[in-house]
Amino acid sequence: MAGSKFAYVRNFELPDPLLPGTFMILRIDGHAFHRLSEEHNFAKPNDERALQLMDHAARDVMTEFKDIVLAFGESDEYSFLFRKSSTLYNRREAKILTTVTSLFTSSYVFNWSKYLSDTPLKYCPSFDGRIVLYPSTTVVRDYFSWRQADTHINNLYNTLFWALVLKGGQTTTQAHAVLRGTVSSQKHEMLFSRFGINYNELAARFRKGSVLVREEVSTETEGVDGLEATPLPVSEEVSEVVSSGAPRKASKKKVRVRTTIELCHCDIIGDEFWNARPNILAD
Incomplete structure (x- = not known):
């Protein structure tokens, strides 16, 4: 950006870095959603379509921000857990908070008609957000509990x-x-x-809320004669003979790990969920 005599105003911008080495949890809450649910005739006590829309918006956020390893949603709120080592936007609070909240809100509005097709949106919903830092895995688990x-x-x-x-x-x-x-x-x-x-x-x-978790999935890959390996399902076998009938040279198998975002409605208060996914709270 070109300098000018007016550039001094940038000196009034205060840095807002979040403490490193801590877990970030960003919680989004619907603004005046009691009115929104009344105006749009949400089913009582729970409107599954509206909850699915919340899940969709949360998934879009997790797809965009790979540092989010877990999200939990209920009613008109969603909590996102960032991995402890995250350096997203240099851990600038305002940048993270505004970007995630605006993406969630825009996805909620954009996908409204997919879930509530018979209910035209009468006005713009909005969400507020906050980031809280937690020092240990124990406190993070207690938060989600x-x-x-x-x-x-x-x-x-x-x-x-x-x-x-x-x-x-x-x-x-x-x-x-x-x-x-x-x-x-x-x-x-x-x-x-x-x-x-x-x-x-x-x-x-309805009883347990929605849990979106980034799961690790391993796949085997195989390469021949220095060619790039093609990903294969773990259970899939490859013939040891090429089409010409010539013996195939020994191949090297590699395991590639990718992640998927899975939605479940399960208990996260007990140990079972966390013990099965130690990567969530790893550094």
């Missing part, structure tokens, strides 16, 4: 609340009054005794 526990608590409440309103004929004020002071076991009992709903049989997507 907190978000999944929150998913369960909110969904259990909302499932019973909307059952009271939509099936029980109560007003929203009456439903809130009925639920005030109740504990989890009481909500389970009320759902089953009044409405025949076994909460534990509801879709895992």
